[in-house]
Amino acid sequence: MALRWEQVIVHCADPAALGRWWADALGWVVVYADDDEFEIRPDPDTRPGVDFVRLDEPKTGKSRLHLDFTSDDQDAEVARLLALGARRVDIGQGEQSWVVLDDPEGNEFCVLRAPSA
Template structure:
C-alpha cells in the first residue's frame, strides 16, 4: 500500500485571504476556490498543496504541527515575509538558528538558516 501526500489542511477564519497570503509568500498557484475552502499548490498539477478551510473558532495556543522553510537567505526571507504581513512569534524557542514567524491568522512556521555542509 502506498500513500501520496495530498495536502496540509489549515483552519482559517478567512480562508480566501489566508490562501492568498500563502500563495504570495510561497509563489504558489490558487487551484480551487470556494467561499469555505481554498487550495494552493506549487503548480496546478503538483502536490502537496495547502487547503484552507473556514472554521468558526479562533486559533488557540501553539500549533501542534507547523511548516519549516529553508531559504537561500534567511534574513532577506524573514524581512520579505514580514513585509507581506507575517510577524515574529515567541513560542518559547529561546535563541535559535531558526526564526519563528506567524502568518496573518497566527499560524506559526519556521524560517531555517543555511543548510549545514555535508
C-alpha cells in the first residue's frame, strides 16, 4: 500500500476568485465548484489538483508551505503573473535566482529559473 498525492488544499476567503486566478495562472481546468470549494486540475482526470476551500479566518504571517514553479522564460512568466494580479514580496530571501510572488490572497510562491540542460 502506498500513498498517492491527491491535492493541495488552500484555505481562502473567496474560493471561486482565487481558484479562477490559479486556473488562469496554471492553464488548468475547473473540476468542481460550489460556494465553499473550488477545485482545479491539469485536466479532469489528472491529479494532484488544488482545492480552494473557504476559511473565514484571515491569513496572518508568512505561509508555512508554498509552491515552486519553473518556466522556460522566468522574466516573461513573472511579468505574466504580475499582470494577472500577483505581487512581488520580500520574505527575507535576499538576492536569489528565484522570484517570490504572492497570489491575490497573499499566498507566497516562487518562480524559479529553468534548470540548465
